[in-house]
Amino acid sequence: MYDCTIVGGQIITPNGPIFADLALSGDSIAAIGHGLNGERVIDASGCYVIPGGVDPHVHLQLALGGLVSTDSFSSGTIAAACGGTTTIVDFADPQPGQSMGDALAARRAEADGQVAVDYGLHMTIPTWHGQSAERLAEVPAMLAAGCATFKLYQAYARMELDDVALHRSMAAVAKAGGRVVLHSETGPLLDHLRAEAVAAGHIGAIWHERTRPACLEATAIHRAAEIAHLTGCPVHIFHVGCAEGVVEIVTAKSRGVAITGESCPHYLLLTADKHLGGPDGNLYICAPPLRSAADQSALWRALADGGLDLISTDHCPWTRSEKAQRSFAQVPGGVPGIESRLSLLHHFGVNRGHISLARWVELCATAPARLMGLPRKGILLPGYDGDVVIFDPKREKTISTDTLHEAADWTPFAGMTVTGWPRTVLLRGRVIVADEEYIGAAGDGEFIKRSVKCE
Numbered sequence: 128m129y130d131c132t133i134v135g136g137q138i139i140t141p142n143g144p145i146f147a148d149l150a151l152s153g154d155s156i157a158a159i160g161h162g163l164n165g166e167r168v169i170d171a172s173g174c175y176v177i178p179g180g181v182d183p184h185v186h187l188q189l190a191l192g193g194l195v196s197t198d199s200f201s202s203g204t205i206a207a208a209c210g211g212t213t214t215i216v217d218f219a220d221p222q223p224g225q226s227m228g229d230a231l232a233a234r235r236a237e238a239d240g241q242v243a244v245d246y247g248l249h250m251t252i253p254t255w256h257g258q259s260a261e262r263l264a265e266v267p268a269m270l271a272a273g274c275a276t277f278k279l280y281q282a283y284a285r286m287e288l289d290d291v292a293l294h295r296s297m298a299a300v301a302k303a304g305g306r307v308v309l310h311s312e313t314g315p316l317l318d319h320l321r322a323e324a325v326a327a328g329h330i331g332a333i334w335h336e337r338t339r340p341a342c343l344e345a346t347a348i349h350r351a352a353e354i355a356h357l358t359g360c361p362v363h364i365f366h367v368g369c370a371e372g373v374v375e376i377v378t379a380k381s382r383g384v385a386i387t388g389e390s391c392p393h394y395l396l397l398t399a400d401k402h403l404g405g406p407d408g409n410l411y412i413c414a415p416p417l418r419s420a421a422d423q424s425a426l427w428r429a430l431a432d433g434g435l436d437l438i439s440t441d442h443c444p445w446t447r448s449e450k451a452q453r454s455f456a457q458v459p460g461g462v463p464g465i466e467s468r469l470s471l472l473h474h475f476g477v478n479r480g481h482i483s484l485a486r487w488v489e490l491c492a493t494a495p496a497r498l499m500g501l502p503r504k505g506i507l508l509p510g511y512d513g514d515v516v517i518f519d520p521k522r523e524k525t526i527s528t529d530t531l532h533e534a535a536d537w538t539p540f541a542g543m544t545v546t547g548w549p550r551t552v553l554l555r556g557r558v559i560v561a562d563e564e565y566i567g568a569a570g571d572g573e574f575i576k577r578s579v580k581c582e
């Protein structure tokens with residue numbers, strides 16, 4: 128007798144859907160088969176049974192220029208849970224003069240006991256640490272502490288690494304056996320273009336996109352791929368939104384660079400036109416910026432054929448009033464999306480014929496777990512964590528802040544009607560969402576020590 132069985136559903140395996148029951152014992156998956164008996168039986172008739180989503184790129188309670196992003200570790204992870212995501216990876220950002228170890232301890236103190244789902248942390252290597260080999264000496268200790276991935280930036284003051292610092296940092300990460308996750312835009316030139324636009328008196332939101340051209344995303348990816356290759360460091364490109372960026376990733380893959388890439392729902396479903404026509408244009412400011420319909424087609428193709436590897440949200444919410452700045456150059460960047468990722472990808476990806484059910488699960492759970500070093504997550508097999516989503520593919524829902532658990536007072540996906548929504552969610556064998564209602568408790572989630580192996 129197992130602790131729990133999930134019966135009558137369709138399990139989405141890497142090879143496609145199968146009709147079978149899933150049994151859980153304690154916090155793990157115990158068996159997949161037919162006629163399994165459980166103390167507790169959850170009926171999944173008519174539903175898909177999939178591994179809990181893994182969102183490898185979120186910013187909860189992020190301190191930025193005197194503001195703090197709208198979702199706390201509590202509200203953001205409850206929203207994640209309700210959307211079928213049972214593991215997130217956020218960031219620890221060392222301040223100038225602060226050690227990585229202190230930054231990790233400080234960030235864990237904010238999240239531990241608060242999170243509704245499991246979490247990990249990427250360790251940021253800001254300018255201050257990237258400047259010298261000495262300041263990178265902590266990298267192996269961070270891997271030992273469970274931070275197997277390091278966030279590097281090619282843009283933004285205080286974060287930006289030039290090519291030498293990028294080389295130095297990637298070499299240190301490669302030597303320690305970690306992976307780099309990268310914000311790839313040619314920062315110094317973007318700063319110049321923005322300053323020119325501001326000096327010319329431009330304030331409209333569309334100037335955000337006009338001063339961050341796609342070619343400067345692509346050139347940054349190109350340089351990063353070369354440096355990754357030189358140093359032998361696996362690199363994952365965050366938030367790819369343009370066709371030019373996809374081309375660079377695919378080309379680098381074809382010549383053997385250990386490079387992967389992700390996109391996000393907002394790049395797939397929104398275009399830069401959102402910046403035009405009214406005061407709401409500022410809401411959609413994020414970096415890299417939203418692009419065009421042609422870019423969206425290239426992203427969908429790459430998600431289907433392996434050019435891109437996974438879907439994250441880059442969830443970074445701000446309120447309407449925080450976004451309502453006079454000039455595009457003053458708007459905090461980022462959009463919310465942590466709760467709707469699985470459903471948006473199911474509706475606009477699977478239902479519209481861009482990707483298969485198996486690929487949907489791979490993009491939202493299996494690949495992010497593998498690349499971010501979560502060996503017990505992202506797939507339904509005996510021995511893996513009992514992180515399970517019972518997903519109702521017929522449930523129709525119009526996305527609205529009235530029903531989302533995200534804290535922001537707006538969502539870029541408002542008014543979109545999707546078919547398919549998570550019904551019940553289990554975290555390590557425990558039901559935390561039952562019939563779309565959150566029933567978990569703060570601290571259900573744990574910090575997961577991650578380790579990645581270089582390919």
Ligand code: MN
Binds near residue numbers: 184186441443
């Ligand atoms: Mn981000």
